[in-house]
Amino acid sequence: MQSAQRNSLRLLRWMMIASLALPLGLFIVASFVSYTGTRDEADREIMRSLDVVHEHALKVFETIDRSLAEINEIVRGLSDDEIRSREPVLHERLKELVASLPQMKSAWVFDAQGRALVNSLVSPPPAIDFSDRDYFRAHVPADIGTYIGTALAPRSPYLGAAFFGVSRRRLSADGEFTGVVQASLLPEYFENFYARIGREAGSYFAVRRADGTPLAEFPALPADRGLDLITLKAMAERPAGLITVTSSIDGIERRIGYQRLAEYPVYVSAGLETSAIRARWLATMSRQLIFGLPATAVLFLILMLALRRTQTLHAEAARRMEAEDALKHGQRMEALGQLTGGVAHDFNNLLTVIRASADLLRRPNLPEERRQRYIDAISDTVERAAKLTAQLLAFARRQALQPEVFDAGRSVSALRDMIRTLVGSRIEIVIDIPDQACPIHADAGQFETALINMAVNARDAMAGEGRLTITVGLVPDLPAPVRPGEPPPLGYVAVSVKDTGVGIAREQFNRIFEPFFTTKTIGQGTGLGLSQVFGFAKQSGGEVQVASELGHGATFTLYLPRVANEIEAAQPRLEPTAPIGGEGMSVLVVEDNIDVGRSATDALAELGYRTTLVDNAKDALEELVDGDSEFDVVFTDVVMPGMSGLELAAEIRRLDFTVPIVLASGYSHVLAQQGAQGFELLHKPYTIEELSRMLHKVARTHPSPSAASPHQ
Structure with missing residues (x-):
């Protein structure tokens, strides 16, 4: 941070020198930067406008698609004769549908020969053949889904504005072609919308079919028959993008953004004339030029003031960073205090129960029933403490x-x-x-x-x-x-x-x-x-x-x-039972906490085990290597100074000792990250029943207890 500040101050000093010697160079650089910024801003403006027209067009075509589905549903299962017999009622329904949608001029239902069975304009419809219209003709060979036709003029006796058709095939119950349902959309609806949003000079908007045929444009171009092959190829390669094209109709170069409507063979476009973009840049540069010449005389003073201001800001930033560091430290301390306070509160409650039960057990002539109750209270409280620790470790x-x-x-x-x-x-x-x-x-x-x-x-x-x-x-x-x-x-x-x-x-x-x-x-x-x-x-x-x-x-x-469907056979949970006697089994206990180690060895000795206690891994290895004693099991803590219990277990296996190993731990980041690495694990706090059963479990898997080494 300090290096960046020194560099910025050095840059300001060089700028003070350059402002007097290189005004022309600064102007050229500013011109280039301004032109790039103006062009990029124009592109962003085009893309924002494109997002608007894309959303608008997509909603329009989705609405028409739903309307065609509704019309199809209205006449579903009706034969042509049934539609003709209900024509007045169906005409009113189509008329209401069209009245609710400003973008729709009319709605039609045609039979398989292209004759109108019902429409929203005239009731009854005149007997006119529409089979030559593209919106009908496209559906005859096969079911192509929704078809969007070209802009057409209404056929006499129907009058009004030009339109383009959006149509679907009518199918019988057995899938046969029975006609077409069609909605006539008004290009002027799109053009009026584009006129409202296209207030910038040189704005251009269009809706085109995928083959380049225009459906609606603003401003309208005379005799627009579609896009040139190069533009069509660019649009085919990328469904959305920005291109610069020169119209073959009016000769105007435009920067145009285009995007295809999802699931429809239609592109929407939004653009600006490149001359309008250049005009913006020239206007910006002219203002800079007008003020640039007199500004050169005072630029040195301004930069000097900027240098002083920057130095002040850097000093304030340094003070702010110090304050932020102090705040973060305070927040960390507050979080730590909340955590330790909560742990202390809960553990003090548990210790209170244990202490009270222990004090009551010291009282003389205590009845057996009360003595057992106090012992159970201590045991239950230890379990609650273990669960509290497990919750902390889980978090x-x-x-x-x-x-x-x-x-x-x-x-x-x-x-x-x-x-x-x-x-x-x-x-x-x-x-x-x-x-x-x-x-x-x-x-x-x-x-x-x-x-x-x-x-x-x-x-x-x-x-x-x-x-x-x-x-x-x-x-x-x-x-x-x-x-x-x-x-x-x-x-x-x-x-x-x-x-x-x-x-x-x-x-x-x-x-x-x-x-x-x-x-x-x-x-x-x-x-x-x-x-x-x-x-x-x-x-x-x-x-x-x-x-x-x-x-x-x-x-x-x-x-x-989720994993593969290989559910492991559920192991029955063993109910707490009496501990298993040692029957002369020899156990090497490795525990750096002497009080914990002595409690384990004393308990095992009461059950008939022969135990040897060491407080570090080095002494444990010496006990094994010396060979003075043979051990049936090595019972080791995981977290110890120097070599950990996991490292001790790995070293025992490296030396080819076959003695089984049981790990014990209340917490270990290595265990949490890597697991027990194939060794049996006993969680602290453990009961003497759990310890004795675990020792017998591993001893059964090694029926010939021996600590013999290949070196002996």
Whole structure:
């Protein structure tokens, strides 16, 4: 930034010198810049006008298309004789239709021989053959959809302005050609519209068929028979663009922007005469020339003032940047304070329960029933603390997920009863699940937690009464404006939770997923529920979006990548049971926190395990390499000073030790990003039952426990 400021000041000083020595050079440069700017501004003006006429023409032709469809519907299933018999009534209907559309001159229904069965002009229609008209003739060989004809003069006895036809084929029930329905459009309708918007000198507008034949122009060119081959080729190669052409009719060169109407063989054009563009530039340069000569005398003074002003602005910019840095620092500190304050509040509540239960357990002569109640309170509170930590890690996308392939619809259906219990009987629950499977690859437990958090959030928004709708479906891509790169090959599974509650103000959309942000009163929520949903979605490669309006409820939609339909067999969840005895199993415990390590070894020793505790990976490797003891399992923490648990496990495998390895971690950014790399993982805090079962699980996969090394 300071370098840019010094360069700008140096440039101003050079300009002060150049302003006295090179006025002519400055004028030439200014002329070139002005001409380029004038030309670019003209192009932008042309494209803005083109957008207007394109939108106008597209609406006109879409309206006529709908009108033709309506006419077709009116006469659908009617034979020619039935149409003739109802001609007065049909005439009035066509007349009303035409009266409602200023761009339409008339509407017609022709039989297969080109005779008018009914029209909006005359009732009954005269017996005149129209089979030679292009709007009829084009439909006889085959069904070509909507056809747009050339500009025509009305045929006697019909009078009035010129028109061009837009027509469709009439088909019988068996697909046979039975005639044509046609609407006559007024070129003057387009020309009047162009006259209103084309007030700039040299303006030009046109509607043309794809073959270059004009349908409407402003200003009208005499004897315009179409575009030259070069222009037609340019338009055929690109459906939209800017070209400079010289008319073969009036010899005027114009800068023209053109664009094809979607689904119609029609181009709209908007342009300016290049002479008008040059006139604008000359007017600009003449004003500069008039004031340029006397301005040269005072330019030096002006530049000097500009130099001083720039120096002042740079000083102000530097002060502003310092203030912005201070503000950003304050905002970061405020966010950090909010986060730590919320964590401290919730954890202090949990610690209060644990401390009170521990104090009560110390009381003498405590009845067994109360002692067990206090122990259960400590255990339950530890589980709540673990869930709070998991929610924080989910928001930060730092928990180590255990993904599996499962059917999101089946999982939602399985949670129906739990959600009904959570939200209460006064809330009606509607669950819409498709018949086809909706497989995703994610952490099933985190998915269920996210769904429950969204349901609880909806319950609170409805104050316990209303309708909760949960919908599961398949979508090909994320809705705009969120499009993070290429979508997954199979699209997304969308899980929507919709409530009929109070809704969310739009200015809060950017904050509802922040941790500890909540609109609830104190004591009614931590504000971590939606942040868990957000973190789980991001870490699973998905997205979560909200749509809401105050007073009209809210819809939270969780998008997760869909995978191949290979649902893994669901493993039954084991109920908590007694820990498994060690039966002399030898375990090497690697834990840098001595208190945690001792608690693990003491608990294992109570169960009959033989344990060896070391506090770092280096000592663990020495225990294995020395060979004084043989270990059945290595149980190691992940986050340790120096070599981590993952690095220790990799080194053990590199040294060809076959001893099974169990990792333990409460949080690791490496695990969150790379996973457990094939090793078994036990999440902290763990129970002694979970630890003993995990040790026996890995020991069963290695029936010959040995730490023998090829080096021994």
